[in-house]
Amino acid sequence: MDPVAMGAVQAPGVYQGVAxxxxxxMLLIEFxxxxxxxxxxxxxxxxxxxxxISVLAIxxxxxxxxxxxxxxxxxxxxxxxxxxxxxxxxLLGRPRGNSAPDEEEPGGVAGSQTLSPAxxxxxxxxxAAIGFFCFGAMKIHGMAGGPGGKNTAPATALSIAGxxxxxxxxxxxxxxxxxSQAIGFFSLENxxxxxxxxxxxxxxxxxxxxxxxxLLVAVVVFGMLIRAHHTKAESLSTADLTRLRG
Amino acid sequence: MLTSYGxxxxxxxxxxxxxxxxxxxxxxVATAALETGSPYAQLGSSRAKTFSAxxxxxxxxxxxxxxxxxxxxxxxxxxxxxxxSAGQVIRPAHLxxxxxxxxxxxxxxGRIPVExxxxxxxxxxxxxxRAFEHSGPYFALLKWGSELKQxxxxxxxxxxxxxxxxxxxxxxxxxxxxxxxxxxxxxxxxGVVVAVIDNSFAKLRxxxxxxxxxxxxxLAVLGVFTLYLGGG
Numbered sequence: 001m002d003p004v005a006m007g008a009v010q011a012p013g014v015y016q017g018v019a020x021x022x023x024x025x026m027l028l029i030e031f032x033x034x035x036x037x038x039x040x041x042x043x044x045x046x047x048x049x050x051x052x053i054s055v056l057a058i059x060x061x062x063x064x065x066x067x068x069x070x071x072x073x074x075x076x077x078x079x080x081x082x083x084x085x086x087x088x089x090x091l092l093g094r095p096r097g098n099s100a101p102d103e104e105e106p107g108g109v110a111g112s113q114t115l116s117p118a119x120x121x122x123x124x125x126x127x128a129a130i131g132f133f134c135f136g137a138m139k140i141h142g143m144a145g146g147p148g149g150k151n152t153a154p155a156t157a158l159s160i161a162g163x164x165x166x167x168x169x170x171x172x173x174x175x176x177x178x179x180s181q182a183i184g185f186f187s188l189e190n191x192x193x194x195x196x197x198x199x200x201x202x203x204x205x206x207x208x209x210x211x212x213x214x215l216l217v218a219v220v221v222f223g224m225l226i227r228a229h230h231t232k233a234e235s236l237s238t239a240d241l242t243r244l245r246g
Numbered sequence: 247m248l249t250s251y252g253x254x255x256x257x258x259x260x261x262x263x264x265x266x267x268x269x270x271x272x273x274x275v276a277t278a279a280l281e282t283g284s285p286y287a288q289l290g291s292s293r294a295k296t297f298s299a300x301x302x303x304x305x306x307x308x309x310x311x312x313x314x315x316x317x318x319x320x321x322x323x324x325x326x327x328x329x330x331s332a333g334q335v336i337r338p339a340h341l342x343x344x345x346x347x348x349x350x351x352x353x354x355x356g357r358i359p360v361e362x363x364x365x366x367x368x369x370x371x372x373x374x375x376r377a378f379e380h381s382g383p384y385f386a387l388l389k390w391g392s393e394l395k396q397x398x399x400x401x402x403x404x405x406x407x408x409x410x411x412x413x414x415x416x417x418x419x420x421x422x423x424x425x426x427x428x429x430x431x432x433x434x435x436x437g438v439v440v441a442v443i444d445n446s447f448a449k450l451r452x453x454x455x456x457x458x459x460x461x462x463x464x465l466a467v468l469g470v471f472t473l474y475l476g477g478g
Contacts, residue, residue: 031464125467136475156472159475
């Protein structure tokens with residue numbers, strides 16, 4: 001029997017399927033960060049997410065003949081998979097003042113969830129639904145620029161990117177420690193570059209690189225914030241800051 | 247879901263019908279356990295019913311995904327859809343639903359919860375406790391039933407979601423024997439994966455089961471979202 005005749009939904013092509021699956025796994029990793037209790041594992045998840053977006057850049061580059069994207073993939077892999085996690089680990093390991101950074105978890109991360117993991121996931125599902133709905137309702141079918149010129153941007157991947165943005169916001173909201181908030185912010189940048197990749201993959205390399213260096217600035221600022229907050233409050237939790245309200 | 251040609255009355259047995267059959271069997275086992283009056287058997291059946299109630303939404307969302315993908319809720323229709331093109335295999339909704347179903351199967355066959363499948367420690371006793379007061383042929387029947395349930399769940403996962411290839415396409419004995427061998431091989435492969443997971447992860451505390459199931463629920467809901475809201 002012919003499945004399409006039975007009312008089956010026509011599948012998008014294999015390329016689009018691969019892009020959508022990579023985006024979906026990135027969203028799942030975002031949810032993983034929401035549940036994860038240890039800062040070290042959050043950094044690992046961030047590395048995995050960044051590695052996936054580099055793979056997605058390579059897939060899109062191969063499909064649409066955009067050699068720029070290979071360079072972007074290499075650059076973003078070097079920055080987000082190697083450099084940023086390295087800096088984050090040093091920052092998170094240092095504040096305790098001991099010489100071996102990996103031996104001890106920094107304080108304030110494990111107990112910083114304001115919601116229980118299951119409720120946080122449910123809240124994340126609601127946020128993701130809003131993201132999916134809003135981006136799906138915009139009906140953006142980005143014209144793929146570039147010489148390869150297949151004009152089908154994966155609309156599903158764009159909706160997933162929208163959901164990821166909101167879930168990353170959620171991560172920053174439900175956690176009380178500076179480290180999770182920083183990682184939520186960095187993965188927010190991942191979500192935005194995912195959206196940029198799937199809708200405007202023909203973006204000039206210089207602009208994409210500028211985004212990446214934007215991230216570096218954020219790393220430096222967050223690093224200073226983590227350090228300063230830790231030396232003042234002797235914890236990574238922002239709960240103490242609520243006392244400062246007037 | 248054992249053959250790729252239509253069976254007589256095949257259209258009557260949808261996924262919900264199969265689910266009803268399995269739940270009816272589980273209900274009967276729980277009632278039999280209550281009837282014995284033993285506290286452990288009652289504890290086990292009460293736990294089993296509680297946790298099967300929280301996996302129910304996950305199964306429902308997997309069924310929704312199947313329904314959105316195929317326009318029916320017949321398992322063999324999904325198998326035919328998956329066989330039809332590579333694009334159907336790799337779409338995120340299909341993979342997410344398959345992963346969610348796999349997690350439900352891990353839970354339903356007692357591979358993830360607190361103690362091992364055959365554990366008799368009362369802190370984590372779920373499946374084992376229900377057959378606690380049975381012995382002899384009845385106990386053997388219960389054991390056989392739980393193994394049969396495991397094979398049925400593995401078959402659903404392999405022949406409908408993951409690898410619906412190698413099914414019998416005609417009624418010739420050669421094709422059927424080949425299909426039986428393929429089914430057993432697929433069930434063994436799923437079993438090996440389950441065993442590796444079973445032995446390489448720490449057991450969860452009883453109240454962490456909700457978190458495990460909320461992970462499966464997340465996968466299933468995202469599968470529906472990507473289809474219904476994301477248009478993929």
